[in-house]
Amino acid sequence: MTNSKRRTLGAIALTLGLVALMLILILTALHIVGTDDGLYYSEQMKADILPRAGISDGDLRDLDGRLAAYLAGDGAALNAGEGVVEMPVFGETRPAFNAKEMTHMEDCFKLFALLRKVRGRLIPWAILLTVGGAYLLQNRRKARLAAWVSPLILLIPLGAFGVWAAVDFDGAFTFFHRLLFTNDLWLLNPATDLLIRICPQSMFMALGLRIALWSLAAVIAVPALATLITFIWPKNKQDEANKWNDNRAMRRASAQRPKTFDFGEKH
Numbered sequence: 001m002t003n004s005k006r007r008t009l010g011a012i013a014l015t016l017g018l019v020a021l022m023l024i025l026i027l028t029a030l031h032i033v034g035t036d037d038g039l040y041y042s043e044q045m046k047a048d049i050l051p052r053a054g055i056s057d058g059d060l061r062d063l064d065g066r067l068a069a070y071l072a073g074d075g076a077a078l079n080a081g082e083g084v085v086e087m088p089v090f091g092e093t094r095p096a097f098n099a100k101e102m103t104h105m106e107d108c109f110k111l112f113a114l115l116r117k118v119r120g121r122l123i124p125w126a127i128l129l130t131v132g133g134a135y136l137l138q139n140r141r142k143a144r145l146a147a148w149v150s151p152l153i154l155l156i157p158l159g160a161f162g163v164w165a166a167v168d169f170d171g172a173f174t175f176f177h178r179l180l181f182t183n184d185l186w187l188l189n190p191a192t193d194l195l196i197r198i199c200p201q202s203m204f205m206a207l208g209l210r211i212a213l214w215s216l217a218a219v220i221a222v223p224a225l226a227t228l229i230t231f232i233w234p235k236n237k238q239d240e241a242n243k244w245n246d247n248r249a250m251r252r253a254s255a256q257r258p259k260t261f262d263f264g265e266k267h
Contacts, residue, residue, distance in 0.1 A: 006136050011146050014133030018150035018222055020126035025218035026154075026211075027119045033211050034112065037061075037068035045203055052190070053197045054090035062087075063096060063198060070105065071112045078105065089194060101195040104185040111180060140230045147226035151219045158219075162212055169205060 001009075033039060041064045046057065053060060066085065069077035078084060084095040084102060097105065137143055165172035177186045188196035 007139060007142060010133045010136030010138070011142055012133070013129045014137055014143060014146045015150045015153075017126050017129030017131075017133050018147060018226055019153050020122050020129060022151065022154055022218050022222045024119055024122050024126060025222070026215045027115055027122075029214035029218065030211050031072075031112065031115055031119070033207050033214070035068045035072040037064040039207060039210070040064040040068065040199070040203065042206075045206070048202055049198055049200065053194065055087060055096075055194070055198075059087045059096075060198060067105075067199075071108060073113065073116070075109065078102070097195055098193065100185055101188065101193055104188070104195070107181055107183070107185065140233075143230050144227050147223040147230070150226075151223050154219055158215065165208065169201070173201070173204065 039045075041061055046060065050057060050060060055063070063085075066077045078097065080086065084097055086093055086095050089096070133146070134143060137146070161172065190196050
């Protein structure tokens with residue numbers, strides 16, 4: 001393999017490795033936010049939810065904890081004994097969630113399980129591509145270029161979606177759900193479904209904003225750290241050899257350039 005092909009392959013691998021690292025952090029942020037019952041049960045959320053939920057403050061706290069634990073991987077968190085947990089809803093004791101809501105939560109459970117699986121699969125690839133790409137590249141300047149290019153691969157689509165959500169949250173929210181789910185069970189009715197009353201759109205907007213901020217921090221931090229490493233990593237003989245070879249090639253090209261002399265136009 002020629003030096004040019006090796007460096008090109010190294011630059012591509014390093015860029016993809018950094019993108020994988022950013023994706024791991026973004027998925028981690030999504031998982032942390034989506035399974036944090038403290039964010040569901042903030043004082044602002046509670047003030048907006050309780051008047052319409054039809055359940056007590058204690059039951060709301062209990063349900064939020066169960067939902068967070070369920071999405072984190074505890075498949076029995078929404079059950080009490082052999083059935084769905086029951087509680088008074090508008091004064092009538094009944095299962096907290098009906099069959100439609102439970103089926104939708106099962107879909108959400110599978111999505112979070114897939115998130116954890118994808119994140120786990122990305123970790124070794126991120127390490128392999130980043131380390132292997134840097135080894136093949138062995139060029140500080142090109143490594144910094146790869147670090148600066150890598151966030152654009154994510155910022156362009158994520159930024160476009162973020163702008164869409166800021167301008168038309170309903171449209172972005174609907175698109176996002178139709179992309180993730182193969183059914184319409186997520187279209188819940190506030191009059192009959194408790195799940196939508198305790199997880200209103202305002203909550204999703206707050207959680208989405210937090211995920212967006214953490215994702216932006218990840219997209220900035222990874223290339224910034226990679227760039228910093230290129231400055232503080234000790235130089236080795238290969239670095240000096242590359243620099244010498246590059247300078248020698250430039251000197252040769254300059255020496256081989258044909259010289260022309262312009263004596264002016266003859267009269």
